[in-house]
Amino acid sequence: EVQLVESGGGLVQPGGSLRLSCAASGFTFSSYWMHWVRQAPGKGLVWVSRIESDGTSTNYADSVRGRFTISRDNAKNTLFLQMNSLRVEDTAVYYCARNHNWNGLDYWGQGTLVTVSS
Protein backbone atom coordinates (compact mmCIF):
# COMPACT_ATOMS: atom_id res chain seq x y z
CA GLU A 1 0.00 0.00 0.00
CA VAL A 2 1.34 3.39 -0.98
CA GLN A 3 1.72 5.72 1.99
CA LEU A 4 3.00 9.26 2.33
CA VAL A 5 3.33 10.67 5.84
CA GLU A 6 4.27 14.30 6.40
CA SER A 7 5.81 15.68 9.57
CA GLY A 8 7.61 18.77 10.81
CA GLY A 9 4.85 21.33 10.80
CA GLY A 10 4.16 23.67 13.68
CA LEU A 11 4.06 27.25 14.88
CA VAL A 12 6.92 29.52 13.83
CA GLN A 13 7.49 33.26 13.97
CA PRO A 14 7.77 35.36 10.82
CA GLY A 15 11.31 35.13 9.49
CA GLY A 16 11.82 31.70 11.00
CA SER A 17 12.53 28.32 9.43
CA LEU A 18 11.00 24.87 9.35
CA ARG A 19 11.90 21.63 7.64
CA LEU A 20 9.07 19.40 6.51
CA SER A 21 9.55 15.69 5.85
CA CYS A 22 7.47 13.22 3.88
CA ALA A 23 8.15 9.55 4.54
CA ALA A 24 7.21 7.32 1.62
CA SER A 25 6.46 3.60 1.62
CA GLY A 26 4.79 0.96 -0.50
CA PHE A 27 6.42 1.96 -3.79
CA THR A 28 9.83 2.49 -5.36
CA PHE A 29 10.35 6.05 -4.16
CA SER A 30 13.47 6.62 -6.25
CA SER A 31 11.48 6.14 -9.47
CA TYR A 32 9.00 8.95 -8.96
CA TRP A 33 9.02 12.70 -9.19
CA MET A 34 7.50 14.23 -6.05
CA HIS A 35 5.67 17.44 -5.27
CA TRP A 36 4.66 19.75 -2.43
CA VAL A 37 1.24 21.43 -2.56
CA ARG A 38 -0.17 23.76 0.08
CA GLN A 39 -3.60 24.97 1.14
CA ALA A 40 -4.17 28.00 3.30
CA PRO A 41 -7.07 27.72 5.78
CA GLY A 42 -10.35 27.87 3.87
CA LYS A 43 -8.61 28.44 0.55
CA GLY A 44 -7.75 26.47 -2.58
CA LEU A 45 -4.82 24.30 -3.55
CA VAL A 46 -1.52 25.90 -4.53
CA TRP A 47 1.35 24.01 -6.13
CA VAL A 48 4.65 24.75 -4.36
CA SER A 49 7.50 22.69 -5.76
CA ARG A 50 8.59 19.59 -7.69
CA ILE A 51 11.70 17.41 -7.68
CA GLU A 52 12.70 14.83 -10.25
CA SER A 53 13.27 11.23 -9.26
CA ASP A 54 17.04 11.50 -8.87
CA GLY A 55 16.91 14.94 -7.28
CA THR A 56 18.86 16.68 -10.02
CA SER A 57 16.07 18.98 -11.20
CA THR A 58 13.71 21.13 -9.15
CA ASN A 59 11.02 23.72 -9.81
CA TYR A 60 9.31 26.25 -7.54
CA ALA A 61 6.35 28.58 -7.43
CA ASP A 62 7.40 32.23 -7.68
CA SER A 63 6.02 32.88 -4.20
CA VAL A 64 8.55 30.53 -2.55
CA ARG A 65 11.53 30.57 -4.93
CA GLY A 66 14.69 31.59 -3.08
CA ARG A 67 13.16 30.84 0.33
CA PHE A 68 12.12 27.18 0.06
CA THR A 69 14.29 24.23 -1.01
CA ILE A 70 12.94 20.84 -2.02
CA SER A 71 15.20 17.81 -1.67
CA ARG A 72 15.04 14.06 -1.25
CA ASP A 73 16.95 11.15 0.24
CA ASN A 74 16.21 8.15 -1.95
CA ALA A 75 18.12 5.84 0.40
CA LYS A 76 15.71 6.78 3.20
CA ASN A 77 12.59 7.15 1.01
CA THR A 78 12.05 10.66 2.29
CA LEU A 79 11.13 13.96 0.68
CA PHE A 80 11.94 17.29 2.32
CA LEU A 81 10.93 20.92 2.13
CA GLN A 82 13.26 23.38 3.83
CA MET A 83 11.36 26.61 4.45
CA ASN A 84 13.30 29.74 5.35
CA SER A 85 12.30 33.38 5.80
CA LEU A 86 8.76 32.30 6.53
CA ARG A 87 5.94 34.80 6.11
CA VAL A 88 2.45 34.97 7.56
CA GLU A 89 1.10 34.15 4.09
CA ASP A 90 2.97 30.81 4.14
CA THR A 91 0.50 29.57 6.76
CA ALA A 92 -1.11 26.47 5.26
CA VAL A 93 -1.47 22.73 5.33
CA TYR A 94 1.42 21.32 3.31
CA TYR A 95 0.88 18.10 1.37
CA CYS A 96 3.44 15.92 -0.34
CA ALA A 97 2.20 14.08 -3.42
CA ARG A 98 3.47 11.53 -5.92
CA ASN A 99 3.72 12.32 -9.63
CA HIS A 100 1.62 10.03 -11.82
CA ASN A 101 1.05 9.74 -15.56
CA TRP A 102 0.82 13.10 -17.32
CA ASN A 103 1.94 14.71 -14.07
CA GLY A 104 -1.29 14.09 -12.22
CA LEU A 105 -0.76 13.65 -8.46
CA ASP A 106 -2.05 10.20 -7.58
CA TYR A 107 -1.13 9.76 -3.93
CA TRP A 108 -1.14 12.44 -1.25
CA GLY A 109 -0.12 12.54 2.36
CA GLN A 110 -2.49 13.63 5.12
CA GLY A 111 -0.84 17.04 5.32
CA THR A 112 1.05 18.93 8.00
CA LEU A 113 -0.01 22.35 9.26
CA VAL A 114 2.46 25.22 9.23
CA THR A 115 1.40 28.34 11.12
CA VAL A 116 3.48 31.48 10.78
CA SER A 117 2.52 33.98 13.44
CA SER A 118 4.04 36.22 16.06
Place this chain on the structure above:
Amino acid sequence: DIQMTQSPSSLSASVGDRVTITCRASQSISIYLNWYQQKPGKAPKLLIYAVSSLQSGVPSRFSGSGSGTDFTLTISSLQPEDFATYYCQQSYITPYTFGQGTKLEIK
Protein backbone atom coordinates in the same frame (compact mmCIF):
# COMPACT_ATOMS: atom_id res chain seq x y z
CA ASP B 1 2.02 31.43 -15.40
CA ILE B 2 -0.99 29.60 -16.82
CA GLN B 3 -4.24 30.70 -15.18
CA MET B 4 -6.96 28.12 -14.61
CA THR B 5 -10.53 29.38 -14.27
CA GLN B 6 -13.27 27.07 -13.02
CA SER B 7 -16.98 27.66 -13.22
CA PRO B 8 -19.18 27.72 -11.35
CA SER B 9 -17.50 28.46 -8.02
CA SER B 10 -20.36 26.72 -6.25
CA LEU B 11 -23.20 24.50 -7.32
CA SER B 12 -26.27 23.07 -5.62
CA ALA B 13 -27.58 19.78 -6.94
CA SER B 14 -29.61 16.76 -5.91
CA VAL B 15 -28.76 13.09 -5.71
CA GLY B 16 -29.22 11.60 -9.17
CA ASP B 17 -28.55 14.87 -11.04
CA ARG B 18 -26.08 15.17 -13.90
CA VAL B 19 -23.50 17.84 -13.13
CA THR B 20 -20.89 19.53 -15.28
CA ILE B 21 -17.98 21.68 -14.09
CA THR B 22 -15.89 23.62 -16.55
CA CYS B 23 -12.25 24.67 -16.48
CA ARG B 24 -10.56 27.08 -18.86
CA ALA B 25 -6.81 27.53 -19.25
CA SER B 26 -5.27 30.86 -20.22
CA GLN B 27 -3.25 29.09 -22.94
CA SER B 28 -3.21 25.69 -24.57
CA ILE B 29 -2.17 22.88 -22.23
CA SER B 30 -2.49 19.97 -24.63
CA ILE B 31 -3.98 17.11 -22.60
CA TYR B 32 -2.19 17.94 -19.32
CA LEU B 33 -5.39 18.51 -17.37
CA ASN B 34 -6.29 16.73 -14.14
CA TRP B 35 -9.30 16.77 -11.83
CA TYR B 36 -9.31 16.27 -8.05
CA GLN B 37 -11.98 15.83 -5.41
CA GLN B 38 -11.45 17.11 -1.89
CA LYS B 39 -13.63 16.57 1.14
CA PRO B 40 -13.33 18.72 4.28
CA GLY B 41 -10.25 17.93 6.34
CA LYS B 42 -8.97 15.41 3.81
CA ALA B 43 -6.25 15.37 1.18
CA PRO B 44 -7.28 15.78 -2.45
CA LYS B 45 -8.00 12.67 -4.47
CA LEU B 46 -7.08 12.30 -8.14
CA LEU B 47 -10.17 11.53 -10.20
CA ILE B 48 -9.10 12.05 -13.80
CA TYR B 49 -5.74 12.67 -15.47
CA ALA B 50 -4.83 13.58 -19.03
CA VAL B 51 -8.29 15.12 -19.62
CA SER B 52 -10.28 11.89 -19.71
CA SER B 53 -8.36 8.99 -18.16
CA LEU B 54 -10.13 7.66 -15.09
CA GLN B 55 -7.82 7.06 -12.13
CA SER B 56 -7.90 3.51 -10.80
CA GLY B 57 -10.77 2.92 -8.39
CA VAL B 58 -12.76 6.00 -9.41
CA PRO B 59 -16.40 5.27 -10.30
CA SER B 60 -17.35 5.42 -13.97
CA ARG B 61 -19.98 8.10 -13.31
CA PHE B 62 -17.06 10.54 -13.40
CA SER B 63 -15.83 11.55 -16.84
CA GLY B 64 -13.72 14.27 -18.38
CA SER B 65 -13.48 15.84 -21.79
CA GLY B 66 -12.01 18.77 -23.67
CA SER B 67 -8.85 19.86 -25.42
CA GLY B 68 -6.55 22.83 -25.75
CA THR B 69 -7.96 25.36 -23.31
CA ASP B 70 -11.49 24.21 -22.44
CA PHE B 71 -12.28 21.20 -20.32
CA THR B 72 -15.19 19.68 -18.44
CA LEU B 73 -15.76 17.27 -15.58
CA THR B 74 -19.10 15.50 -15.64
CA ILE B 75 -20.73 13.45 -12.93
CA SER B 76 -23.47 11.47 -14.61
CA SER B 77 -25.63 10.69 -11.57
CA LEU B 78 -24.70 12.36 -8.30
CA GLN B 79 -24.28 10.14 -5.28
CA PRO B 80 -24.29 11.34 -1.66
CA GLU B 81 -20.53 10.80 -1.38
CA ASP B 82 -19.87 13.12 -4.35
CA PHE B 83 -20.66 16.30 -2.45
CA ALA B 84 -17.23 17.87 -2.14
CA THR B 85 -14.97 20.51 -3.71
CA TYR B 86 -13.51 19.83 -7.13
CA TYR B 87 -10.32 21.30 -8.56
CA CYS B 88 -8.83 21.23 -12.02
CA GLN B 89 -5.06 21.44 -12.44
CA GLN B 90 -2.82 21.98 -15.43
CA SER B 91 0.36 19.89 -15.43
CA TYR B 92 1.70 21.12 -18.76
CA ILE B 93 4.29 23.50 -17.40
CA THR B 94 5.39 24.56 -13.94
CA PRO B 95 3.99 26.12 -11.85
CA TYR B 96 1.28 23.47 -12.04
CA THR B 97 -1.62 25.79 -11.33
CA PHE B 98 -4.99 24.77 -9.91
CA GLY B 99 -8.38 26.25 -10.55
CA GLN B 100 -10.03 28.04 -7.64
CA GLY B 101 -12.33 25.12 -6.92
CA THR B 102 -16.01 24.30 -7.33
CA LYS B 103 -17.94 23.48 -4.18
CA LEU B 104 -20.70 21.00 -4.90
CA GLU B 105 -23.45 21.16 -2.30
CA ILE B 106 -26.65 19.28 -1.67
CA LYS B 107 -29.79 21.07 -2.81
